[in-house]
Amino acid sequence: MDAPVPVQAPLNLHVPEPPQRPGSEIDFSALVVPPAGATRRPDTGTPAAEMTDLAYGLVRVLDDQGHAVGPWDPGLDPDTLVRGLRSMMTVRAYDERMQRAQRQGKTSFYMKCTGEEAIAVAQAMAVDRSDMLFPTYRQQGLLIARDWPLADMMCQVFSNAGDRLKGRQMPVFYSSREAGFFSISGNLGTQYSQAVGWAMASAIKGDTRIAAAWIGEGATAEGDFHHALTFASVYRAPVILNVVNNHWAISSFHGIAGGERTTFAARGLGYGIPSLRVDGNDFLAVHAATRWAAARARANLGPTLIELFTYRAAAHSTSDDPGKYRPENAGAHWPLGDPIDRLRQHLTASGVWSEARQEALAREVAETVQAAGKEAEALGTLDKGPFHSARTMFEDVYKTMPWHLERQRRQAGV
Amino acid sequence: MATMTMVQALNAAMDEMLTRDGDVVVLGEDVGYFGGVFRCTDGLQRKHGRTRVFDTPITEAGIMGIAVGMAAYGLRPVAEMQFADYIYPACDQLISEAARLRYRSGGEFTAPVTVRAPYGGGIFGGQTHSQSPEAIFTHVAGMKTVIPSTPYDAKGLLIAAIEDDDPVMFFEPKRLYNGPFEGYHDRPVVPWAKHPASEVPDGHYAIPLGKAATVRSGGAVTILAYGTMVHVALAAARDAQVDAEILDLRTLVPVDIEAIEASVRKTGRCVIVHEATRTGGFGAELSALVQEHCFHHLETPIERVTGWDTPYPHAFEWEYFPGPARIAEALRRVMEE
Numbered sequence: 001m002d003a004p005v006p007v008q009a010p011l012n013l014h015v016p017e018p019p020q021r022p023g024s025e026i027d028f029s030a031l032v033v034p035p036a037g038a039t040r041r042p043d044t045g046t047p048a049a050e051m052t053d054l055a056y057g058l059v060r061v062l063d064d065q066g067h068a069v070g071p072w073d074p075g076l077d078p079d080t081l082v083r084g085l086r087s088m089m090t091v092r093a094y095d096e097r098m099q100r101a102q103r104q105g106k107t108s109f110y111m112k113c114t115g116e117e118a119i120a121v122a123q124a125m126a127v128d129r130s131d132m133l134f135p136t137y138r139q140q141g142l143l144i145a146r147d148w149p150l151a152d153m154m155c156q157v158f159s160n161a162g163d164r165l166k167g168r169q170m171p172v173f174y175s176s177r178e179a180g181f182f183s184i185s186g187n188l189g190t191q192y193s194q195a196v197g198w199a200m201a202s203a204i205k206g207d208t209r210i211a212a213a214w215i216g217e218g219a220t221a222e223g224d225f226h227h228a229l230t231f232a233s234v235y236r237a238p239v240i241l242n243v244v245n246n247h248w249a250i251s252s253f254h255g256i257a258g259g260e261r262t263t264f265a266a267r268g269l270g271y272g273i274p275s276l277r278v279d280g281n282d283f284l285a286v287h288a289a290t291r292w293a294a295a296r297a298r299a300n301l302g303p304t305l306i307e308l309f310t311y312r313a314a315a316h317s318t319s320d321d322p323g324k325y326r327p328e329n330a331g332a333h334w335p336l337g338d339p340i341d342r343l344r345q346h347l348t349a350s351g352v353w354s355e356a357r358q359e360a361l362a363r364e365v366a367e368t369v370q371a372a373g374k375e376a377e378a379l380g381t382l383d384k385g386p387f388h389s390a391r392t393m394f395e396d397v398y399k400t401m402p403w404h405l406e407r408q409r410r411q412a413g414v
Numbered sequence: 415m416a417t418m419t420m421v422q423a424l425n426a427a428m429d430e431m432l433t434r435d436g437d438v439v440v441l442g443e444d445v446g447y448f449g450g451v452f453r454c455t456d457g458l459q460r461k462h463g464r465t466r467v468f469d470t471p472i473t474e475a476g477i478m479g480i481a482v483g484m485a486a487y488g489l490r491p492v493a494e495m496q497f498a499d500y501i502y503p504a505c506d507q508l509i510s511e512a513a514r515l516r517y518r519s520g521g522e523f524t525a526p527v528t529v530r531a532p533y534g535g536g537i538f539g540g541q542t543h544s545q546s547p548e549a550i551f552t553h554v555a556g557m558k559t560v561i562p563s564t565p566y567d568a569k570g571l572l573i574a575a576i577e578d579d580d581p582v583m584f585f586e587p588k589r590l591y592n593g594p595f596e597g598y599h600d601r602p603v604v605p606w607a608k609h610p611a612s613e614v615p616d617g618h619y620a621i622p623l624g625k626a627a628t629v630r631s632g633g634a635v636t637i638l639a640y641g642t643m644v645h646v647a648l649a650a651a652r653d654a655q656v657d658a659e660i661l662d663l664r665t666l667v668p669v670d671i672e673a674i675e676a677s678v679r680k681t682g683r684c685v686i687v688h689e690a691t692r693t694g695g696f697g698a699e700l701s702a703l704v705q706e707h708c709f710h711h712l713e714t715p716i717e718r719v720t721g722w723d724t725p726y727p728h729a730f731e732w733e734y735f736p737g738p739a740r741i742a743e744a745l746r747r748v749m750e751e
Contacts (some may be wrong), residue, residue, distance in 0.1 A: 098442075129718070132487075134483075161482075164520050165518065165519065165520045165521075166520050168517060168520070169518055173516065175519040175520065175522060175523065176522070177519070177522040177523060182486065182523065183515060183518050183519040183522070185510065185511060185518075187506055187510045190479060190482075190506060190507060190510065190511050192479070193475075193476055193479025193480055193482075193483065193507070194479050194480075194482050194483035194486060194507075194511070195483060196479070196480060196483060196487075197479060197480035197481060197482060197483020197484040197485075197487070197491075198483040198486055198487045199483075200483070200484060201482060201483065201484040201487035201489045202441075202487060204439065204465045204466070204484075204489070205487075205489075223473075223475055223476075223503070224475070224476075224479055224506075226473075226476075227475055227476030227479055227480075228471050228476075228479070229478060230471050230473065231470075231471065231476055231480050234471060262545055289658070295429065373553050380462075396516050396517045396520065396521045397516070397517055397556050398516075398556065398557050398558075398580050399516070399524075399578075399579040399580055400705070402624065402667075402668035403671060404668060404669075404671075405666060
């Protein structure tokens with residue numbers, strides 16, 4: 001039965017509004033969270049149309065007691081799990097130090113990924129080291145999980161004399177060809193179709209490397225998201241398309257991006273792309289889903305869309321104050337917990353972890369970050385320098401400097 | 415050596431590069447099996463295969479995003495925009511991504527993409543099939559802009575563009591695809607075969623980017639032109655009986671300042687011609703450069719002959735088009751003063 005239509009009903013515009021604003025208690029009770037282990041794991045060759053439930057469900061492996069349950073348990077060995085824990089703890093410690101450095105005036109800007117550490121770390125570990133990653137600004141964990149030197153990352157944040165990007169990019173817009181980490185852009189979404197192009201190139205050349213891309217739920221509204229999914233589907237590109245749904249695009253909740261009536265994973269179904277919705281705070285679930293998608297790509301089965309369901313626990317950036325638009329401390333109440341605590345709980349429940357080992361790891365991580373900090377700051381900070389020579393400003397615009405830039409360089413006196 | 419139209423010369427350039435370099439791919443709307451709406455890629459898919467030359471969905475932004483990713487991998491994509499008028503959705507990927515990738519990654523990632531786009535009027539294409547948007551891209555740091563005016567140059571410049579390690583906007587004067595055009599729309603169409611620059615060598619040759627060509631030597635006035643307007647300027651100088659020196663710039667960025675300087679210092683007069691709208695057009699940059707570099711040699715003010723600052727009108731094509739009569743008027747003005 002259709003809904004009754006009153007005669008000459010005035011039309012009204014629906015403007016989505018989050019359930020709570022500052023001043024009210026945070027309440028996540030409306031969230032539907034299926035129990036861990038309850039979501040089925042289809043074969044990697046399953047067509048999108050036969051696994052639409054996966055785009056609306058939630059792949060979860062870790063239960064409330066920290067046990068790995070169900071068909072998505074990736075069965076990782078303890079060493080791998082500890083490596084994951086170490087990387088996630090390093091990301092958090094790195095974030096804390098760089099946030100502090102920004103507050104101390106050593107750089108202009110910083111962005112933390114608190115609460116989202118499992119995504120970049122588990123995904124980097126689930127693909128091959130030679131696979132190419134096209135991140136957003138909140139996947140610093142990819143570099144850290146690939147053991148990229150923290151001091152090198154810090155030099156970028158400080159724009160100092162050791163910055164591989166020569167002080168040209170805003171803090172956290174890392175780039176490292178050697179790490180298989182594509183140059184981050186501030187124009188949101190552009191990396192998504194680029195990743196598909198890279199993957200198509202790999203397939204054209206008969207290579208074995210695949211690509212993975214990340215985008216926030218907010219930026220799925222950009223055209224690049226649609227272009228990427230179209231090309232990935234049409235040419236069956238070997239690419240993993242990740243949507244990090246952390247619920248907030250600066251101050252706009254996911255409903256403004258179109259998340260009220262459907263999931264972001266479901267976006268993939270219209271393109272015929274198998275799509276998974278995954279608990280992004282569950283290291284094991286993220287790892288397993290990524291491995292599933294990577295296996296599809298490597299078998300020439302084409303792209304997979306993964307929505308990583310998580311929550312941005314911290315501010316968007318050092319320039320943001322989430323207390324202005326959402327209840328204070330919302331992240332602490334996220335029903336799917338903290339990714340680091342949950343993996344630690346799992347290691348403890350598995351009998352391979354102890355308070356002593358945890359403390360030792362925390363000490364090791366703190367020392368690593370501190371040492372890197374000293375190394376990087378010795379090469380300069382944004383407030384005090386030293387920097388690369390200002391003449392480098394004119395380099396790399398073109399492969400060879402044309403006459404007009406040479407002339408401008410002389411005019412600038414550098 | 416063969417006699418070719420510009421379409422055939424462009425096709426030969428892509429064929430040559432697809433053959434020589436396994437990293438070259440050609441992509442765009444209708445470029446595959448069909449061979450392009452202007453036939454520039456005719457037969458290339460059949461010869462080089464579907465993964466080297468292929469059709470894309472209708473999304474210029476998508477094509478450019480894909481091309482940038484392919485270039486980051488190490489390929490040399492040649493992306494066709496079916497009309498330059500359709501390029502605007504791709505601007506984010508062109509301006510923010512392709513042009514700046516080398517710079518922002520400290521030289522680690524590059525985007526050696528060639529973007530081919532038929533531009534310009536004279537074919538009754540109305541406002542969405544006639545535009546000349548080159549100045550949008552000449553304004554972008556990190557990008558080169560190239561426009562040929564003959565079959566010989568088209569092949570040599572396109573090969574140079576594909577081999578170039580920076581992104582290149584390659585605008586093709588579509589009114590010149592199948593014959594030179596002097597701007598007299600009411601006269602019979604002349605085929606390329608009667609033009610000496612339709613003689614196109616076989617195999618590989620590259621015309622260096624950044625080098626203008628002197629298409630007519632003269633002592634009275636310098637005309638700076640490119641694309642279709644080179645032929646229109648030649649006709650105007652002939653008909654106005656002015657001993658003009660005509661420079662075909664061929665590359666707009668980096669522009670051949672030495673050639674411009676040498677010519678204007680010699681003639682002391684300068685007329686700048688382009689089809690694109692006037693305000694903020696590339697002619698403004700040329701005018702500023704001539705003023706900066708040749709001020710003390712100028713006998714008269716610099717003249718610009720351009721498209722009007724209106725959208726390109728369908729019914730008033732020839733009132734809009736800066737034809738030989740308008741150029742001749744400008745020549746007379748600079749000669750009379």
